[in-house]
Amino acid sequence: xxxxxxxxxxxxxxxxxxxxxxxxxxxxxxxxxxxxxxxxxxxxxxxxxxxxxxxxxxxxxxxxxxxxxxxxx
Amino acid sequence: xxxxxxxxxxxxxxxxxxxxxxxxxxxxxxxxxxxxxxxxxxxxxxxxxxxxxxxxxxxxxxxxxxxxxxxxxxxxxxxxxxxxxxxxxxxxxxxxxxxxxxxxxxxxxxxxxxxxxxxxxxxxxxxxxxxxxxxxxxxxxxxxxxxxxxxxxxxxxxxxxxxxxxxxxxxxxxxxxx
Numbered sequence: 001x002x003x004x005x006x007x008x009x010x011x012x013x014x015x016x017x018x019x020x021x022x023x024x025x026x027x028x029x030x031x032x033x034x035x036x037x038x039x040x041x042x043x044x045x046x047x048x049x050x051x052x053x054x055x056x057x058x059x060x061x062x063x064x065x066x067x068x069x070x071x072x073x
Numbered sequence: 074x075x076x077x078x079x080x081x082x083x084x085x086x087x088x089x090x091x092x093x094x095x096x097x098x099x100x101x102x103x104x105x106x107x108x109x110x111x112x113x114x115x116x117x118x119x120x121x122x123x124x125x126x127x128x129x130x131x132x133x134x135x136x137x138x139x140x141x142x143x144x145x146x147x148x149x150x151x152x153x154x155x156x157x158x159x160x161x162x163x164x165x166x167x168x169x170x171x172x173x174x175x176x177x178x179x180x181x182x183x184x185x186x187x188x189x190x191x192x193x194x195x196x197x198x199x200x201x202x203x204x205x206x207x208x209x210x211x212x213x214x215x216x217x218x219x220x221x222x223x224x225x226x227x228x229x230x231x232x233x234x235x236x237x238x239x240x241x242x243x244x245x246x247x248x249x250x251x
Contacts, residue, residue, distance in 0.1 A: 004175060006165040007182070008243050011234035013227055020220035028123040028131045054223055056138060056208045063082045063134040068127055070081055 014053065018046035023057050031064040075105040075112075078130050082137045092144060100144070104136035111136070142209025155204050158183055164202055178242050185236035194229040197222055 023030075023046075030047050033040035041048040051058045079101040087097055111132040119128055161182070167175045186195060200206040200214075208226075212219050238245040 004167075004178060006167075007178065008234075010165070011230045011237070011243070013231045013234070017227070019227075020218075020223045024131075024135070028128045031131075032123045032127050053227075054208075056219060057223075059086070060131075060134050060138055063085060063137065064127070064131055066085055067078050067081060067130045067134065 014049040016046045017049040017053055019050060020054060020057050023047045023050040023054070024060070027057075027061060027064060031061060031068060035065060035068045074126075075108050075129070075133050076102060078133045079105040079108070079137055082134055086137070086141065090141060090144075091148075092141070100140050101137070104133060104140050107140075108133040108136045138209055142207055142213055145207050145210040146213040156199055157203055160203055160205075164205070178237070181237055181240055181242050182233065185233050189232045189236050190229050194225055194232070197225045198229045198233075201226060 026044065026047060030040050030044055030051075033043065051061050080098070083092075083097050083101045083104070087093065090097075092100065108129075112129050115132075119125060122128075158179075161179050162169075162172075162175060167179070186198060190198060196215075197211065200211050201208060206214075208222055209219060211217075212222050215222065234243060237243040
């Protein structure tokens with residue numbers, strides 16, 4: 001992505017974005033769906049939109065997914 | 074178990090952090106201890122929508138995040154209120170060879186930041202975009218919450234994109250509601 005498209009991507013907002021509080025409230029459910037190959041993005045499109053746009057929440061999601069996939073059950 | 078998850082998470086994030094060795098391990102132990110307190114306090118809120126372990130690990134991840142944010146608040150790489158606009162093209166990976174092209178775009182963006190944003194939106198945009206301050210660190214600096222700062226930045230992004238689209242710098246797709 002060059003400067004133009006990266007800026008365009010950063011400034012775009014998705015009206016489905018639920019924000020940090022709602023996304024983090026359901027993060028464990030969402031992460032488990034993703035880990036089991038279920039279409040989490042179809043069930044929770046607002047959380048998917050948020051995790052794509054919010055760096056810290058996206059990082060928390062990746063961390064939880066790694067913990068689940070690490071065989072920690 | 075919680076310590077193992079915290080250590081895994083600090084190790085996962087470690088390469089991107091300027092925290093290593095005993096300090097990183099200490100952060101993991103503190104995160105696990107604080108997560109245990111959170112889990113104990115919220116256990117009545119567990120509704121069985123996921124495995125218990127997944128729900129519990131979430132609090133470990135949150136505590137690791139919070140502690141990393143606090144670390145960078147205490148040891149900022151740049152002053153939180155600095156304002157170096159020359160960093161802007163680099164933040165967006167602009168190719169220096171095409172300076173004439175993106176020079177106008179970033180000048181327009183700077184004008185929009187100055188003219189369109191509220192003081193709070195401007196403060197958040199400058200800290201996160203120009204100064205590369207982690208959002209969780211800014212939350213501590215401003216005594217706010219992650220959601221509140223995200224919403225400020227969300228509104229700022231929408232305003233800036235609308236301003237740039239209105240002036241022909243970005244495609245106008247307001248009909249799509251973005």
